[in-house]
Amino acid sequence: MNIVTTPDSVLEMTLAAMSRTPDERLRTVMASLTRHLHAFVQETRLTEEEFEHALDFIVGIGQATGDKKNEVVLAADLLGVSTLVALQNNQDPQGESPAALLGPFWRANAPLCTPGESIARSTTPGVPLDVTGVVRDSAGRPVAGAIVDAWQASPVGLYENQDPAQQDMNLRGRFETDADGRFRFRTVRPAGYPVPVDGPCGVLLQAQQRHPNRPAHIHFMVSKPGHKVLITQVFADDDENLESDPVFGVTRRLIGRFQPQQGNAAATLEHDFVLEPGEMKFPRPPIP
Numbered sequence: 001m002n003i004v005t006t007p008d009s010v011l012e013m014t015l016a017a018m019s020r021t022p023d024e025r026l027r028t029v030m031a032s033l034t035r036h037l038h039a040f041v042q043e044t045r046l047t048e049e050e051f052e053h054a055l056d057f058i059v060g061i062g063q064a065t066g067d068k069k070n071e072v073v074l075a076a077d078l079l080g081v082s083t084l085v086a087l088q089n090n091q092d093p094q095g096e097s098p099a100a101l102l103g104p105f106w107r108a109n110a111p112l113c114t115p116g117e118s119i120a121r122s123t124t125p126g127v128p129l130d131v132t133g134v135v136r137d138s139a140g141r142p143v144a145g146a147i148v149d150a151w152q153a154s155p156v157g158l159y160e161n162q163d164p165a166q167q168d169m170n171l172r173g174r175f176e177t178d179a180d181g182r183f184r185f186r187t188v189r190p191a192g193y194p195v196p197v198d199g200p201c202g203v204l205l206q207a208q209q210r211h212p213n214r215p216a217h218i219h220f221m222v223s224k225p226g227h228k229v230l231i232t233q234v235f236a237d238d239d240e241n242l243e244s245d246p247v248f249g250v251t252r253r254l255i256g257r258f259q260p261q262q263g264n265a266a267a268t269l270e271h272d273f274v275l276e277p278g279e280m281k282f283p284r285p286p287i288p
């Protein structure tokens with residue numbers, strides 16, 4: 001009879017039950033996930049109480065997710081999984097990825113702006129920042145008509161959707177590259193910010209004695225038909241948390257050169273992006 005006999009037989013029976021999955025990729029992924037999950041339960045000798053706690057955590061991150069915050073994405077970020085997926089799928093020839101995790105705050109359809117326009121839509125005190133760069137293809141040719149979508153936290157460390165003091169879509173904007181692949185926009189220097197700690201992820205961070213503060217950065221999503229969508233972040237090179245990003249987004253290639261101007265009254269950032277050939281596929285926005 002094909003019934004459970006020992007703890008090990010549970011894995012065999014589970015794998016057998018799933019083995020007829022017609023979708024080959026689903027069959028492979030679920031079999032691997034199941035093997036690793038069972039190994040994890042056995043390796044840690046997971047107790048019933050810990051199992052209950054883990055299920056509560058998963059329910060909790062779902063319940064803490066809404067229009068303003070995606071706690072599930074945050075959990076994946078804090079476990080390093082989002083960065084791992086980004087790096088694994090976007091290697092460059094030097095072996096270091098120019099991509100970074102999407103994060104929980106991207107919104108689709110940010111306003112399409114004219115070159116040089118400011119994305120500070122409501123009064124946003126801070127150090128004025130001029131951002132310029134060139135988008136190139138993998139052969140080094142400039143890409144005209146690429147869309148550079150930028151979003152960032154304000155100088156107080158909040159995204160507009162977290163902050164009633166900011167106008168809708170503040171510090172978000174999309175810019176089209178010109179014939180030379182160039183883009184330019186104005187903004188204010190972003191500040192580092194703590195990831196949200198008011199949900200189950202905050203409890204976990206505290207239990208692990210990890211600080212929640214991300215180094216200051218600007219998010220970019222660069223797209224053009226015929227190329228893979230580049231999702232990345234550019235970090236402030238003078239941030240004290242560059243080496244302890246709670247979501248592990250910082251790679252050498254993504255540290256931007258923020259040049260002070262007029263003393264420290266203003267700053268510039270010049271950063272180029274390279275697109276890989278491929279299908280232009282956008283992610284699902286974590287928040288509406």
Ligand SMILES: [Fe+2]
Pocket residue numbers: 103105152153217219
């Ligand atoms: Fe961010």
